[in-house]
Amino acid sequence: MVRALEDPRPPIPLAYRTEDRIGIQQLARDFAMRRVLPIANELDPEHGLIPEALRKEMGDLGFFGIMIPEKYGGLGLGVFEYALVTEELARAWMSVASIIARSGLAATFPATQRAELVPRAARGDWLAAFAMSEPDAGSDVASVRTRATKVDGGYLINGQKMWCTFADQANCIVVVARTQPYDPERRHAGIRQLAVHKDPGTFPAGVTGNPIRKIGYHGWHTWELSFDDCFVPDDALLGSDRTEPGDPDGGFKRTASGMTVPRIHTAARAIGLARGALEDSVAYVQQRRQFERPIGDFQSIRFKIANMAAKVEACRALMYQVAHDADQGESVDVKAAMVKYLASEMSERVTSEAIQIHGGAGYTTDFPVERYWRDARLTKIFEGTSEIMQRIISDSLLPASALR
Numbered sequence: 001m002v003r004a005l006e007d008p009r010p011p012i013p014l015a016y017r018t019e020d021r022i023g024i025q026q027l028a029r030d031f032a033m034r035r036v037l038p039i040a041n042e043l044d045p046e047h048g049l050i051p052e053a054l055r056k057e058m059g060d061l062g063f064f065g066i067m068i069p070e071k072y073g074g075l076g077l078g079v080f081e082y083a084l085v086t087e088e089l090a091r092a093w094m095s096v097a098s099i100i101a102r103s104g105l106a107a108t109f110p111a112t113q114r115a116e117l118v119p120r121a122a123r124g125d126w127l128a129a130f131a132m133s134e135p136d137a138g139s140d141v142a143s144v145r146t147r148a149t150k151v152d153g154g155y156l157i158n159g160q161k162m163w164c165t166f167a168d169q170a171n172c173i174v175v176v177a178r179t180q181p182y183d184p185e186r187r188h189a190g191i192r193q194l195a196v197h198k199d200p201g202t203f204p205a206g207v208t209g210n211p212i213r214k215i216g217y218h219g220w221h222t223w224e225l226s227f228d229d230c231f232v233p234d235d236a237l238l239g240s241d242r243t244e245p246g247d248p249d250g251g252f253k254r255t256a257s258g259m260t261v262p263r264i265h266t267a268a269r270a271i272g273l274a275r276g277a278l279e280d281s282v283a284y285v286q287q288r289r290q291f292e293r294p295i296g297d298f299q300s301i302r303f304k305i306a307n308m309a310a311k312v313e314a315c316r317a318l319m320y321q322v323a324h325d326a327d328q329g330e331s332v333d334v335k336a337a338m339v340k341y342l343a344s345e346m347s348e349r350v351t352s353e354a355i356q357i358h359g360g361a362g363y364t365t366d367f368p369v370e371r372y373w374r375d376a377r378l379t380k381i382f383e384g385t386s387e388i389m390q391r392i393i394s395d396s397l398l399p400a401s402a403l404r
């Protein structure tokens with residue numbers, strides 16, 4: 001008899017379990033398995049984008065406003081609930097688990113703009129793209145060369161950006177640029193963030209883009225962008241009324257400190273993908289027969305499953321702990337790097353093992369395990385590579401190295 005995973009939802013550990021958390025996890029799981037998974041399986045092979053209607057449903061369920069305060073129309077919850085929902089959505093399609101992060105930038109805007117933007121973001125009606133990476137500035141954010149030059153009434157942005165996901169469909173592109181010329185002695189100085197507002201489906205005047213051909217993450221396009229005298233008004237400069245008035249390093253600090261929650265989010269995405277690979281493998285090994293028995297009878301297959309399950313569980317336990325500590329106001333930068341590193345490395349191995357378990361079928365596009373692997377592969381690269389995570393962790397344990 002094939003043993004179905006009747007309710008494969010991982011139980012939330014007792015220390016963190018509440019009725020509300022069980023409820024939101026159930027809601028996200030039902031939505032992911034019923035609505036998202038069939039769409040992902042249909043659209044990913046043809047590189048189709050996340051449908052508008054699906055985004056609308058996600059907005060109605062509150063998934064864009066998980067951490068947005070209730071007074072702005074959000075759910076007013078924490079990083080823990082954000083991670084719970086993310087894991088469920090990523091189990092079905094990583095692109096969908098990723099798009100819920102695109103509302104968060106609204107909270108970093110000046111107060112005068114937040115009142116309008118944040119409620120829209122909570123509904124998913126206003127979503128942003130983030131243009132930090134450049135052809136020669138990836139892991140090394142301080143080497144950004146895009147310039148924002150002060151002119152009468154605003155700034156002119158000039159430069160090249162790489163890897164800007166969602167640039168076409170977003171309502172705004174937040175651009176990391178320099179308001180001062182690059183100074184090798186003070187590389188962090190003058191880096192700021194500027195908001196380039198736009199209509200979804202278009203690029204604003206002074207911006208052109210080319211889509212990048214990717215091996216996965218197909219729910220949205222990722223762009224190479226050219227900024228050529230793109231004008232933004234003075235109030236496009238973020239942080240000017242808040243964290244960094246007069247602080248020339250403020251924009252760099254803002255960019256660097258803004259990575260902690262995205263790294264927990266990325267761990268949750270990686271765990272969701274690995275869980276999808278595990279669940280699909282558990283089902284497959286009970287149906288596929290060789291040598292007149294289900295392949296799930298062979299110890300080598302059973303031990304692979306055991307290994308996968310143990311790794312997923314261990315990473316999830318750390319993710320819960322880091323998310324909980326973040327909600328308590330603890331500084332979790334290093335732990336966020338740890339869980340991002342461990343979960344993404346784990347996810348690549350577990351999704352690859354699922355392909356092995358599926359044999360030749362795993363190497364076709366007829367089973368989603370190959371999609372899980374292609375998407376899991378990315379979690380080791382973006383939001384800081386595995387090597388950069390190891391650098392953050394080792395820097396917290398050892399004196400600074402001259403070799404950076």
Ligand SMILES: Cc1cc2nc3c(=O)[nH]c(=O)nc-3n(C[C@H](O)[C@H](O)[C@H](O)COP(=O)(O)OP(=O)(O)OC[C@H]3O[C@@H](n4cnc5c(N)ncnc54)[C@H](O)[C@@H]3O)c2cc1C
Pocket residue numbers: 129130131132133137138139140162163164165166214217222378381382383384385386387388391404
């Ligand atoms: C599909 C996709 C979507 C993306 N979306 C966005 C987006 O929306 N917005 C955005 O701004 N960026 C985005 N990125 C960019 C992503 O954040 C970068 O790819 C990532 O930061 C790595 O930068 P890089 O590709 O330039 O690699 P590099 O920094 O050139 O790194 C190459 C290799 O060198 C290693 N390395 C670099 N420095 C060190 C060091 N000091 N110590 C040890 N090893 C090191 C790296 O770990 C890596 O293995 C996206 C990338 C991809 C692939």
